[in-house]
Structures are given as structure tokens and as C-alpha cells.
Amino acid sequence: MKFVKQSLLSVVIAAGIASTGAYAADQSAQAPTAPAMPEKTAPQMDVSDEQVGxxxxxxxxxxTLNQEYATKLQAMTDSPEKSQKLxxxxxxEMKSAITDTGLTLEEYKQIALAANDSEQLRQRISSAINASTSAPADS
Structure with a gap:
């Protein structure tokens, strides 16, 4: 259960990094003192079964994409330009994977933040992950 919570938090962080990548160049000289979103103050959400799915x-x-690209990035330690492009x-790719499900990036982040605050939602997500990853891949 702790693994799911930590993984969800890392996804939120990754999604936050992905959605703020364009701002990083503009704010590289500034110290990150005021985050755009309040931390750990996600409002209580009523997340439907469809949204959980x-x-x-x-x-x-x-x-899956994170693991794939992490492997590729490890192999590119000699080229910062190629690494940044990758x-x-x-x-x-991660943004597309999220939006292809019908969720917006903001909805995805909100659900992840809500899961970090709600044991019940975290359990629903964990159960759904277990069911989806243990289902046979006979397409």
C-alpha cells in the first residue's frame, strides 16, 4: 500500500514537472519559493468509478513510459542535448497517455492528490491497478 502512495506521489510530481516544463526555462534564475498549486491541500473529491478506471x-x-524513458535516459549520459530532447x-508521451484516457492533466493531478489524502480512494485505485495488471493480455 505504501508503494502505491509513493508511486502516486511520484506520478503527481512527474505530471507537475511535465506540465510546467515550459515555465522552467523562464524561471531558471528565480528561486522556487511560491508553488503554483498548494501542497497537500487537495479538496475532498468525489471520484466516480469511471474516473478511477x-x-x-x-x-x-x-x-510504463517512465520506465521505458528512464532506461533510454540512462544510456544518454554523454549528451545533455539529446537527453533533454528525450x-x-x-x-x-506521458501527457498524451493521460489525455487519451479522457482525463485532463488537471483532473489526473487532482485525483492523484486526492488519493494521497484519502485512504479509501487509494484503496480503490490500488484494487483497480491490481485488477488491470493481473488481467490476461489476450487481445
Whole structure:
């Protein structure tokens, strides 16, 4: 259960990084003193079963992409330019994986933040992840 919570938090962080990548260049000289979103103050959300399903689909896709690109990035330690290009590609792919499920990036982040605050929602997501990853892949 702790693994799911930590993974959800890392996804939120990754999604936040992905959605703020364009701002990083503009704010590189400034110290990050005022975050755009309040931390750990996610409002209580009523997340439907459909949203949980969409979130899980996006989450699994993002985790798969994260592992894939992490491996590629480890191999590119000698070229910062190529590494940066690959990171941008990964961010784009992760955003697409989320929006392809029907969720917006903001909805995805809100559900992830709500899951970090709600044991019940975290359990619903965890159960759905377990069901989706243990289902036979006979397409």
C-alpha cells in the first residue's frame, strides 16, 4: 500500500514537472519559493468509478513510459542535448497517455492528490491497478 502512495506521489510530481516544463526555462534564475498549486491541500473529491478506471489506465501507461524513458535516459549520459530532447519527448508521451484516457492533466493531478489524502480512494485505485495488471493480455 505504501508503494502505491509513493508511486502516486511520484506520478503527481512527474505530471507537475511535465506540465510546467515550459515555465522552467523562464524561471531558471528565480528561486522556487511560491508553488503554483498548494501542497497537500487537495479538496475532498468525489471520484466516480469511471474516473478511477481512467486514472488507472493513465497511471499504468505513465509508469510504463517512465520506465521505458528512464532506461533510454540512462544510456544518454554523454549528451545533455539529446537527453533533454528525450525528456521532452517523454513528457509529451506521458501527457498524451493521460489525455487519451479522457482525463485532463488537471483532473489526473487532482485525483492523484486526492488519493494521497484519502485512504479509501487509494484503496480503490490500488484494487483497480491490481485488477488491470493481473488481467490476461489476450487481445
Amino acid at each position: 481512467d486514472f488507472v489506465e493513465a497511471y499504468v501507461a505513465v509508469q 525528456q521532452k519527448e517523454a513528457q509529451t
